[in-house]
Every structure is written in structure tokens, then in C-alpha cells.
Amino acid sequence: AKNSETARSLWLPPGDWINAWNGEIISGPANITNATPLNQIPLYIKSGAVLPLAPQMQYTGEKPWNPITLDLYPNGETNSATLYEDDTLTTAYQRGEFRNTLVTVFADENSKTVSVNIGAAQGDFTGALKNRAWILRIHPPANWPENVAPAQIKFNGKKIPFEKIPRAKTAMPFGDKIGAPDVDVFEIKLPSAPVSENQRVEITFAPA
DSSP states (O other): OOTTEEEEEEEEEEEEEEETTTOOEEEEEEEEEEEEETTSOOOEEETTOEEEEOOOOSSTTSSOOOSEEEEEOOOSSOEEEEEEEOOSSSSGGGGTOOEEEEEEEEEETTTTEEEEEEOOOEEOOTTOOSEEEEEEEEOOOTTSOTTEEEEEEEETTEEOOOEEEOOOTTSOSSSOTTOOSSSOEEEEEEEEEETTSOEEEEEEEEEO
């Protein structure tokens, strides 16, 4: 390894794992030796990952959790994550005052379509947001052709636009405004909508 790199060994459990810094796919289970620049930690993301990100804050509760960014690494399986919220200040969550929102994602290989479903929020707590916007950042499946891009995006059946953010090798892996280090990402801003309603997004890809 070069002086600016260090070789680090790590264990990857079963499944396909994406190197967050360059998009390389490694199938586990595997012991790997990773030559990583000293200023980067080895970081592997499970294929299919759904990562909800709150706005950047200096301290808990500085800003409302709006919008929530979903960093999505879809694959051919249905994957999900749950956004958990409470008032962040009291023990009211111990009395059941909290809220969960289930997000599921699926990529259809044949139709080259990514489906994102944001479920209606379950539960409530004091000060909970009644409406929320979301930002979707789609990392196209690694086994899809490199030149694909969204041809059509429908939010609850209505067409909405997207922005292509070219790959930025100097970017941080999650939610970085300048892009992502692994691939071109496609960013979709969903308009604010009641959290009590289910939101559905269909992204149909085609050769760019």
C-alpha cells in the first residue's frame, strides 16, 4: 500500500455489498483486505439498503425532520427501513408516544422500474409534523446498464421531475449535495404531503 493508504482487513456477511467509495460490488461471506486512503474508513453498504437521513444539525432538535432524505440502493428484492420519531426531549416514548413510517423499495429488472412506497405514519407524539417533504436519491442497481436514467417518474400517479447529480469522487457517501462517490445519483424532490397518507413513487429507467 502507498504511504497515504493502509491495508485493513474486514469481514463481510452473506449478501452483495457495495463499496461506498467506488461502487464496486463484493459478494459475501468474505474476508477482504481493503487498501483505503487514511482519510477514508472502509465502508460497505448492503445492496438494497434504504437509508433515511434527517437534515444536518449541530444538536438534537435544532431543526425539524423535514425534509427526510432517502438514500436508496435498490436491487431485485423488496427492502425496507422504518423511520422512528419521538419528541427527542422527554420520556413520553416510554408511554407509547412515538411514530414509525415504513419505507419499502423494489427494483424490477425486466421493466427497469424502481418502486418506492412511503407508508402512512403509525403513531403520534406531541409536536409531530403533520406534513413532510422527502428527497429520494436513487443509486441505480449495479447490474443495470451504466447509461440508464429515469425516463418517467410518477408520484402518486402524477409526473414529477428529477435532477441527475454526476458522480463526485470527492463526495461523502450519504446525502452529500455535490453528489455521491459511487455512481451518478438521481435526486427526486417529493412535494410536502400529509404524513397520514401513503406516498408512492414509480421511476422508470431507460437508456439515456
